[in-house]
Amino acid sequence: MVNTSLIFAGGLAPSDSTLLAVRKVEQVELVIAADSGLHTAQKLGLRVDAIIGDMDSVNSNALAEAKSHGAKIIQHDRDKNFTDLHLALLYAAECGTEKIVVVTAGGGRLDHQLGVIAAMFDPLLGLLQVKALWDSSEIFALQGSTSCEFSSEVDDIIGLQAFSATVMGISTTGLRWQLHNEQLENHETRGVSNQATQTRVSVSVLSGQLLVIHQIKIHQNKGTTK
Numbered sequence: 503m504v505n506t507s508l509i510f511a512g513g514l515a516p517s518d519s520t521l522l523a524v525r526k527v528e529q530v531e532l533v534i535a536a537d538s539g540l541h542t543a544q545k546l547g548l549r550v551d552a553i554i555g556d557m558d559s560v561n562s563n564a565l566a567e568a569k570s571h572g573a574k575i576i577q578h579d580r581d582k583n584f585t586d587l588h589l590a591l592l593y594a595a596e597c598g599t600e601k602i603v604v605v606t607a608g609g610g611r612l613d614h615q616l617g618v619i620a621a622m623f624d625p626l627l628g629l630l631q632v633k634a635l636w637d638s639s640e641i642f643a644l645q646g647s648t649s650c651e652f653s654s655e656v657d658d659i660i661g662l663q664a665f666s667a668t669v670m671g672i673s674t675t676g677l678r679w680q681l682h683n684e685q686l687e688n689h690e691t692r693g694v695s696n697q698a699t700q701t702r703v704s705v706s707v708l709s710g711q712l713l714v715i716h717q718i719k720i721h722q723n724k725g726t727t728k
């Protein structure tokens with residue numbers, strides 16, 4: 503079993519706040535780059551275990567360097583039914599990982615951004631802990647029955663959005679507007695703009711797919727993200 507897999511998505515380069523958050527991820531045993539996500543991993547000085555994708559945007563010199571350090575190259579045809587990130591997520595699952603952390607700037611285009619979230623909800627990942635570090639936010643893909651818990655600051659914005667038609671049995675702690683064994687449907691927006699009232703927040707679901715978005719404060723005077 504692999505404790506944590508760190509996956510670097512391609513597309514736009516992640517923000518400094520995202521890169522700072524990456525350095526705090528613990529117990530990483532597998533580092534995967536989705537195509538040009540390799541550039542971000544190398545910028546952080548990380549040894550990459552596998553590079554997956556159609557290799558249409560990764561620098562050839564960067565690819566050769568990673569290969570010389572033992573990286574496994576898994577190349578797919580450009581005519582495929584999965585995004586590079588989706589393939590990387592499935593590879594991590596095949597390797598027996600328990601937790602996946604995606605590092606992304608969203609990919610730029612709206613379809614790419616939505617594709618990141620959609621891939622995180624692949625049913626084949628349903629038994630895993632899946633989250634993304636995305637700009638000043640951390641995003642959790644919950645597929646019930648499961649839960650997530652994270653550190654926050656008071657007044658941090660927490661958003662809850664149903665990704666499946668209905669999510670049942672949602673319960674929270676540490677939020678201004680608490681949910682107690684409630685449900686959300688995917689057209690509802692009442693889960694938007696909730697607020698943390700404590701330094702620990704938890705969200706649990708019994709069934710369905712729930713997107714949890716924690717917008718983290720950026721402390722400009724310290725140059726850090728908490």
